[in-house]
Amino acid sequence: MRGALVIFRKDLSIEWRTREGVSSVLVLGLLLLVVLTVAHDAPPEAAPALAPSFLWATFLFTGLLGVQRGFLLERENDCLAGLLVSPIDPAAIYVGKLAANVALLAVMQLFVVPLVGLFLHLDLMPVLPALLVVLALGNFGFAALATLFAAISVRVRAREVMLPLLLLPLLVPLLIGTVSATRSVLAGGLALATDAVTVLVAFDVIFAVAGWLLFAYVVRD
C-alpha cells in the first residue's frame, strides 16, 4: 500500500498546483444548495427539517462531478499506463485515488455543511461531533463506489451521462442511510441513528472491499 500513498501524494500535489478540483467542487456545492433552497422556497419554520435532504442531495450531485477529475487527469499523456507498467498493484491505484477523493469530498463537506446551517436557519454546533461521523461514513461510502465507476466512465462513450447513470441507483441505500442518520442526529444524537449507521458501515466496508478486488479488472487490459 506504499504505492497508494505515492499516488495519493501525487494527486494532492497536482491539485495544489492548479486548485481546479477544489474550487469547482466548492462553487458547485454552493450553487446547488442555492438552487435547492430557492426552488423549495420553504417558510422559515419548515426549513430546518429540510437540512438532511439538502445536505446529501448537494453532496451527491457535486460529488459526481468532482470524482471524475481523478481519472481524467490520468488520461492526458496516457499516465495511467505509466502506473500500470510500474511494479505497483492496481489495487494500490484504487486506494490512492479513493483517498484523494475522500479528501476532496471532505473539503466540500466542510464548506457545504455550515452553508446548510446558514441557509436553513439551523444551529449545527451542538450536534457537530455526531454529524461529523455521519459525514465521514457517507463520504467514504460514496467515494468507494464512485472511484471504481469513475475509472470505468472515463473509458467509455457517453462519459458525462454514464457516471450518474451507473452510480445513482447503487447509491440510493447510502442516501437513505445518510439522510436518516442525519435526521436522527439533528433530533437528538448518534444513539438514535444506530440502524442507519449500521447500514452505512456495512455499505462502506462491502464496497471498499469490492472496489479493491475489482479495480484491477477495470484498468488492466
Place this chain on the structure above:
Amino acid sequence: MRRLLPVVTCAAMLAALYLVFMVVPTEQQMGIVQRIFYFHVSSAWMAFIGFFLVAGASAVYLWNGSRAADRLAEAAAEVGVLFCSLVLVTGPIWARPIWGVWWTWDPRLTMTVILWAIYVSYLMLRAFGGADEAVNRYAAVLGIIGVLDIPIIMVSVRLLRGMHPAVITRNEGGSGLVDPWMRLALLVSAVALILLGSWLMQLRARMGRLGEELAALRRQEEARHGEVA
C-alpha cells in the same frame, strides 16, 4: 434440452393459468384482483434469479474471459429487467383497487425500483458504452456490484418512513396463504415463470452468439475485399 424447454414451459404456463383462474378460490379481503399476486410474486422471484445469474456469469467472465459467460450475463440481465418491469406493472394494478393509490414507497416496492434501475443502467452501459470489448468487463463489474448492493438495499429501505405502513403486514411474503390450492398455484406459477425466464435467456444467449458469428464473418469478408483492392 433445447427442444424440451419450450414444451415444458408451455405446459407449465397452461397449468398455472388453469390453477390461478379456474381452481383457486377467491381471496376474501381482496377479491378477484388478488389473483395477480401469483404472477407478481413469481415474476419477482424470476427477476432475482436473473440478477444473481448476472453476477455469477459476470464473475466467471472476469475470471476466465469465457464468451459464453458474458453472453449469459447479458441475457440474464435483459430477462431480469423484463421480469422486474412486470413486477412494477403488476404491483400498481394490484394496489390500486386495494389501497386506493397507484404507488407507495413501501420497502418492497422501493427495493424493486432500485434494483430495476441498477440493471437498466447495466443494459445502458452495454448499449451506449461503445464498441470496445473492455465494456463487457465493465458491465461484469457492475453486474457483481449490483448484487452486492441487494442486501444493503433491503435493510436500508426499512429506514424510509413511507406512506402506508399498514400495507407492509398484509403482503409480507406469500406466507399468508392457508388454502393448499393457493400454495399449489403459487408454486406452479413460480415454476412456469422460471421456465419461461430460462427459455428467454437461452434464446437471447443464442442470439448473442449468432450475432458474434455474423460480425466475425462480416469482418472476414471486409478483410478479403481489402486484400483484393
Place this chain on the structure above:
Amino acid sequence: MSGVGIRGAENAAPPLVAEGLVRAYAGVRVLAGVDLTVETGETLALLGPNGAGKTTLLRVFALLLRPSAGRLTLFGVDARSAPPALRRRLGYLAHESFCYPDLSGEENLAFHARLFRVPAARERVAALLAWAGLETAGRRPIRFYSRGMSQRLALARALLHEPDLLLLDEPFSGLDPAAVETLQERLVALREAGRAIVLTTHDLDRAAPIATRTAILHRGRIASVLDGRGADDVAAAYRAVVAGGR
C-alpha cells in the same frame, strides 16, 4: 551514463521469448502469431508499415496488453504470472510521455522513481535530467515543454530504474538530427552495458546504425529477420515483404 555492468551473468534466460502471440481487437487479429526472441546485449529494430501491429506488440511486451493466445516469457518468467519484480526489469517508452502536464520534469521523474522504488532517487533523478539535457527545464511544468523535450523526458523516465530490457516505441520521433545522434550514441552505450533493446521505427536510416538485428512485422506476423545489415539491404528486404503481400 553510469553503467551498472552486465547483470545477466546469474540469469541465463533470454530477456524476451515470444511464441505465437495473438492479439485480437474487435475481432480483428492485430497480431496473428508473432514468434521472436531477444537476447541480452541485442538491439532489435522492429519495422513495419502502419497498422502492422508494432505498437500493439510492444505493449504486449510491456505487459500492458494480454495476448489472446500464445506465450510470452520474460527473463525466464511466464508473463501471465508477472510478479512485480519482473516489471522492474522492463522500461517502456510509448508515443505518450506518461507524465503529468501540471508537474515539473523533476517532479514527474521523482514520482516514477518512487513507483519503481529506485534507490538514491534524488541523485538518480538529477543524473537523468542531466542526461536528457533538461537540468534547467526540469523545474518547469512539462505543459511548456517542446516535443523534443517531452520525448527526452519520457526516455529518461523509461531509464530511471535501470531496466534490463528496453522497449522503445519510435524513440527518434520529434527529435532533431543532433538529438537523434546523441540518442543513438546513448543506446549503443546501453547495449554495451548489457541491456537488451527493442525499438520500433518508421525510419530505417535512424535505426540501421545501431541495430544488431532487424525484424519486419507485416500483417501481424514477423515476415523476416535480418542480422545487422546496412540500411540499403534492410530497405530492399522491407520493400520485398510489403510488395509481396505475405
